[in-house]
Amino acid sequence: MSDFGRSSHPRAMKNYRCAWCGQSIPAGEVHYQFVGMWESEFQNWRMHEECHDAADADIDITMDGFAPFENERPTLPV
DSSP: OEEEEEEEOOBOSSOEEOTTTOOEEOTTOBOEEEEEEETTEEEEEEEOHHHHHHHHHOHHHHHHOOOTTOSOOOOOOO
């Protein structure tokens, strides 16, 4: 569980790597960012919005954390 932290939805100023799926978050894309402490360890990571929604929907992920870059990116509806 998070000790403390801040989440935001910034527009990427450069390319980043999604902590959920490992794919690129291109410059200009709005995404999810977390900065803070998780189980006494500093964290600063970013996810595509749809990857964060998928992670947030899984209660085990929310409580236990997740393995970075090992999850599939959800497909967006057309």
